[in-house]
Amino acid sequence: MYNDKIEAINKELETVFNNVSNKLELENIKVEYMGKNGKITQLNSLIKDVPNESKKDFGMQVNALKNKFTDEYNKINKELENKEINEKLNSEAIDVSLPGTEIAMGSAHPLERIVESLESLLMSMGYDVVEGPEVEKDLYNFELLNLPKGHPARDAQDTFYVKGDEYLLRSQTSPVQVREMLKHEGKEAIRIICPGKTYRRDEDDATHSHEFTQMEGLLIDKNITLGDLKGTFESIAKMLFGEARTTRFRPSFYPFTEPSVEMDISCFNCNGKGCNICKGTGWITVGGAGMVNPIVLRNCGYNPDEWNGFAFGFGIERLAMLKYGINDIRVFYMNHDVRMLKDFDRREY
Amino acid sequence: MAVSLNWVNDYVDIKDVDKKELASKITSAGINVEKVTSTHIDNLIIGEVVECTKHPDSDHLNVCKVNIGSETIQIVCGASNVRKDLKVIVALPGAILPGDFEIKKSVIRGVESNGMICALFELGLEEKTEETYSKGICELDSNAPVGEDPLEYLGLSDTLYELDLNPNRTDCNNHLSFAYEVSGVLNKKVTPPDVSYKEIDEDIEGQVSLEVDTDNVYMYNLMIAKDVKIKESPDFIKHRLEAAGVRSINNVVDISNYVMLEYGQPLHFFDKDIVGNKIKVRMAHDNETIMTLDKEERSLTKDDIIITDGEKPLCVAGVMGGLLSGINENTKNILIESALFNGYNIRYTSIRLGLRSESSLRFEKPMNYEYTILAIKRACHLLEKYADAKIVKGMITYDKVDKTEKKVKVTLEETNSILGMNLTNEDVTKILDSLGFVYEKDKDTYLVTIPNRRPDIYPQKEDIIEEIGRIYGYESIKPTLPIITTKKGRYQDSAYLRKIVSKRMRSLGFNEVRTYTLVSEDDSKKFNYHFNDPIKLLRPMLKERSYVRQSLLNSLLEVVNYNLSKKNNDLLIYEISNVYSEKEEYLEDTKLSFILTGKYIKNTWNTNDYKIDFYLIKGIVENLLKFLGLNNRYTLKLSDSLPKEIHPKINSEIIIDGSEVGYFGKLHPNVSKVDCYVCEISLTKVLEHKSSDVKYTELNKYPKIEKDMAFIVDKSVEAMDIQKEIKKSGGKLLSNIVVFDVYEGDKIDSNKKSIAYNLTFEDYNRTLTEDEVMVIFNNIIKQVESKFNAVLRDK
Incomplete structure (x- = not known):
């Protein structure tokens, strides 16, 4: 039963992460799943309905989901950062072929x-x-x-x-x-x-x-x-x-x-x-x-x-x-x- | 001097020696042969005119058939003396005559000509004069061998060396001494000239008396040759004189020149019948006069040596003969003089009279008394032989020459240790023999007698060692380095300062120049800072270079003006050089001077120009002073005692430890229309202010507090005065003050300026509190406001 729920979030995350295009969206996803009322955080409340013998299994599955989220989040975050830096560098391009500023050059006789x-x-x-x-x-x-x-x-x-x-x-x-x-x-x-x-x-x-x-x-x-x-x-x-x-x-x-x-x-x-x-x-x-x-x-x-x-x-x-x-x-x-x-x-x- | 190798061959056998090779051997032994010329001309041949007919188409040309041995050729010849059976010199096609004139086959007015029949002047063997020209072609003896080289036959085939003698080897200014050098390098023997003659049974005593009344004569010899026949010189004398660049006059005059070129001893011939029977040698009186050979009336001084007949001057000794007493075509009896004079007097007289001759130049240099005696005898030999002279018995002699033999002891070991060579006794004896030196040998020790013909050799072993070394050849010296203490060289303090300052200036972007120390009188007075007297040269070459400068700045300004004329507008130039002035003693001062104009940072596409201004040069001066470790020891302040070439309001004197070392500022508009900033610093004075050793200082680990303040003050208030007051009121905790803004303009009164300071407070032992800093800060404001009538400017 809880398995279905976890699996559903898992599925859902794949689509969600695939469609992220900027850091703001990524942060919103973080809040949506890992925030105080986030979908993953909310899973914790299901524990009380889980039979004792399955509690351990449940805990492990929720943690695995959390870890998976964090890994994916970090990975995408890094990609987005790189993309931003690259965009900034590109926007800073200058004409390096223009002459350098002349520094007076002394000389010995x-x-x-x-x-x-x-x-x-x-x-x-x-x-x-x-x-x-x-x-x-x-x-x-x-x-x-x-x-x-x-x-x-x-x-x-x-x-x-x-x-x-x-x-x-x-x-x-x-x-x-x-x-x-x-x-x-x-x-x-x-x-x-x-x-x-x-x-x-x-x-x-x-x-x-x-x-x-x-x-x-x-x-x-x-x-x-x-x-x-x-x-x-x-x-x-x-x-x-x-x-x-x-x-x-x-x-x-x-x-x-x-x-x-x-x-x-x-x-x-x-x-x-x-x-x-x-x-x-x-x-x-x-x-x-x-x-x-x-x-x-x-x-x-x-x-x-x-x-x-x-x-x-x-x-x-x-x-x-x-x-x-x-x-x-x-x-x-x-x-x-x-x-x-x-x-x-x-x-x- | 030109040396004829035919002539040299009379004394040392060099017939079979390669003359080019000999020249290079002689040169490497220290007698510089500057040029080797040969009189030899290719395609010159003796011919016999076997047929001579008039040219069909000319009045003066002849068509000759000439037998040249191998064949008979046709030549058109214009000379009036060409005739059948005459032996002549033929230049065949391919011969190149002097003046790069190449003989070619040609057709002259329709008649073929296969060469040229030559006159001697056309071969460069005689001067071209009206006389030689009118003689026509050269007529050879009837027994001249057809088909042979005519120059060889005439004895005119010769090689000439042009010598460039070192000043000590002027002894080689004659053929005999040169022969000794040749024998030295070729290891041969010299046969000296024949000086024998018959004496007639008549004694010179009673025919002439001699009185010498000056110490400037060392030797004076007289002989008499009677019944001379004045005529043309024999060919060999004419040709040899010609080769040496001396013109042939007649046999008697030529003989005196010949002997001079042979021995280096100038002779003088008097007409005995004009001179009379008395000769007195003395110094001239001031304003005494003589008519010299060149028909000029010469005024004499008490430093001229003259030969007189007891009363009247006959001859200016060693320089030029008198017009009246010399040899003329009617001369019968000759009084021959061979003398040694004080060379300084001869030099002085010849320079003063503008008469520097072959004779006077020889007398100026050290001479050999043996040759003085031999030369007069040689002249007698030649006069007897070529002028039919009868030689009167005996010689009148005045002789004050010190004849002490000069002997030097030198060992084989000393020779090798000075030359760095490995010679054997065999090498040394061979060299001494070939140079004709007399010596006694005892095992490895040589006692060498210095020959009189070598006045250049000073009696010390090094001089003999040099002789051995140069003849053996310096090429055999192996290069080594001295085996001595190892140490690092260092700069003398003044040189070190000069060096580091020069490098600093270069790293600041300056270009070094060198300009002349000698300037005009006007320029020597420019940029005169200390008002000493400039040094004047006694005998300048040019007015523009007659004084020693006291400042480099005018010369640098000239460099700037030159560059401005070339449109080089941005200049940073420096020079370090000594200047001199006179103030009882001569004062030396090493100056660093520099000049800047135009832009420091140039007009580029993205930066603003930085036009050079007073604050830039001030920054450079301070950079330099700090580099020299003089931070906190110098002050820079406006001065009214700088040279008039400096702007009176834009300048600064540089003062270190209370004493001035120089100045900088803008050039006065009278001196330069273009804005130029100059600086001149005495490195000599800077050197008196030694900098301290560099030491590590620990940095403060407690935080600093920075505060800004700006005051509005009258324009006349100097920023430095405010800064001093801030420092004083700020006390120990105020560690740094920086001016970060100066404002003049619309926002404040027109006679006011605003100066903004950034202050740093710190303590090395604790963290300061904002409150205690504010107390100090407010105190500073109060003090500045009251002292300078300043107003704190609102942010």
């Missing part, structure tokens, strides 16, 4: 990029970054570097003097090395690089600039060889111009080094076959270097019988011109078009 990459390599090799004044004493820029007044090599670097012959705009960053050696009074090893602005009385054209950037390195220690300089240079060359680069030294002359060398890299454009960039030689000169001249060591308070070392120097403009394919040095200092600057706002990796 191409010379700064080169300097920073050299700094990070050489600092990892233990070099400190040291600065010095651009208005410098002749004593530090020339005299102590084995360039006494009237020395033929002063010819090549005609200099801007600012007061008599005592002060000048430094023509190289080497005076920083002198200052550093004097500071350590011949007592400690030195490993420094000194990037900075330098000045020469050159007329500005595509390859000359009266202001330019140098970065010199100085290493003073014990039992240092020209091979150590070559290895150091090779690390720099590979970092800047790629692992495939080979290097060579050519004899040269700087008053502050002995022996002195020009540092060449195999041409990155033609890999040594000969092209426009290397003027057919397969090699590109990128810097000058040498073993620190004992005269300079002595001038700066280091005993050459105890200490030795090497120094090297790069023209940052030259490196940047080679690396970025710039063919006019004035690009670095004049007519900065911000569109050009922004070419240098990204990282290479």
Whole structure:
């Protein structure tokens, strides 16, 4: 008897749930069946007419019905929720092809990029970054570097003097090395690089600039060889111009080094076959270097019988011109078009 | 300088050496051969004119049948001196003459021509002058071998090296010294030039006397050559001078130049009969004059060395001879001078007179006294041989040269340890021998005597080691890294600050620029904040670059103007650079400067423009100061002492711990029509205010209470003053104050503004009650109302 009733509700529910189309209807069904006076809740009142031996069976059947309802309800509820969310998402659709809001993108000057990459390599090799004044004493820029007044090599670097012959705009960053050696009074090893602005009385054209950037390195220690300089240079060359680069030294002359060398890299454009960039030689000169001249060591308070070392120097403009394919040095200092600057706002990796 | 390899071959045998290969060997040993040129021309052949008839259709052309050995060819020739039986130089079709002139088969006025009969100037072996042109085609000896290479036959086949010498290797400015380099890299021996001559039985003593009255002469030698015959130089001298770019004059003058190119020692020849029998070398007097060879009256100074006859100047030493005392076509007897002067004086004089010659350039550099003596003897040898001179016995000499031999001790082990190589004693001796160095060897130790011809070698072992290394070749050095203490490099404090500030500016969207430090006088006075004196260059190149700038802002403004002209209107630009000024000492100051104009957020389809304004640059400055750990230590306030280029009412001075470090503000409309905001901060000064270490602070676990209040005040009241009063009245429990709205407009009086604040109250030890906050809140209102004549604005 109660079986029929339960079965009837069961049947009825199937139809009812099948026809639900929104959450309001679903909630109404819940009230209709499970509410205080709901059809399923009402079944409980039948218990008093059920024979004792069947009471247990009845209870189980009512519970099964309740569970069935709840499961079905939850299932449909979830489906309806998903449907609502999907409808909301669809209604929020935008045209993602429209442009994004532009965030200002800063950029490092191409010379700064080169300097920073050299700094990070050489600092990892233990070099400190040291600065010095651009208005410098002749004593530090020339005299102590084995360039006494009237020395033929002063010819090549005609200099801007600012007061008599005592002060000048430094023509190289080497005076920083002198200052550093004097500071350590011949007592400690030195490993420094000194990037900075330098000045020469050159007329500005595509390859000359009266202001330019140098970065010199100085290493003073014990039992240092020209091979150590070559290895150091090779690390720099590979970092800047790629692992495939080979290097060579050519004899040269700087008053502050002995022996002195020009540092060449195999041409990155033609890999040594000969092209426009290397003027057919397969090699590109990128810097000058040498073993620190004992005269300079002595001038700066280091005993050459105890200490030795090497120094090297790069023209940052030259490196940047080679690396970025710039063919006019004035690009670095004049007519900065911000569109050009922004070419240098990204990282290479 | 140009080197003739034919000439070099006189001293070291290089006949069979590949000249291109030699050039690259010499270059890798440190003597840069910049250019290799060869006089050789393909398809040039000696021919014999076997028939010569007039061209049927021309007055001046001839039709020649020329036997070139393998065949007889027909050539049309216009030269007046072409004739039967003449041996000539024939350029066959395919020959390319100087000036890229290719010889081709042609038909000249109806007659076939299969080449060209050449003059020397057409082959680039003589200068083209009226004289050489009128000589016509080159007439070879009757015994010239038909079918052979004419240049080879004439000894004109040569290779020239153009040298680009390092400043220390100017000793290679002559053929003999260059020969030593060649012998060094090829491991050969040098045979020096012949300096022998016969002396006639007549002594120089009594014929000329010498007095030297200055310390600027180190050596002065005189010899006499008599009865010279002035005539044309022999061909080989002419050609060699030509190759070196020196014009042939006559045999005597040419010999002095020849010896200079051979030894690097300039000589001077006087006409002995004009000069007389006295030579006095002294410094000139100020305003003394001399008529030089180029017919110019030259005014002298006390820094010029001159050669006189005891009274009158004869010659400006080392620079240029006098017009009257030099060699002319009637000269019979020559007084030869070979001297060493103080190079500084020669340099000074030649620059001042604008007479920098082959001679003066050599005298400026260190020279070799041995060559000074050899050169005068060599000149005698050549004058005897090519000018029929009779050489008077003896030499008058003034000699103050220090002849102490310079010796250096160096060991094999030192050599290897500096070069990072593995040389043997055999390698070292071979190299020292080939360079012509004299040395004593004791096991692994070498005592090397530095030759006088190498003034670049300083007597220290490193200089000898360099010689060994460069000749052995640096390509055999193995790259290693120094075996030394491992440590991490660090930035010096100032460099570190510069670096982090630069990176911060970039991350804030700024583009870095670099501009020139040197500016015009006018520009050096702009944006002058501290009123120091700008530094002026003693010898500027250009007026626009004659002062050292004191501020970067004018340069940045130029960058902005350049970009505006290119329609790049939205700009955020910065530069970090040193500026200098003078105030007894030279003052260095590292400036961070930046400039902004246009829009910060650009006109896009869905956002509003954010036009750059004062509060944006203020925000950037504060961002930077907080980044540098200076929060709560800086104040920003309107200043009336900023440069005149800054807006007097829209600006702010930046003060850290009570001292100024810079300023920012809008540019004065006189300076820029476009709205620009600028900032210049002294990083040098910022560095004096070290920031503290970063420490963790525990956050408050008790709830905060926030309250808003807005006041209507006079427009002239500064928001910061109200804020300070709020802070003071709010006491310890008031932890934060934010301005969240400013209003001026219709809803309030026109001379008033409304400022709204959001206040945060909190206590780290307990939960605050609404009541106690309200007590404080009301007190703040009371205080602000009374202090600023403010009215609390209703919501």
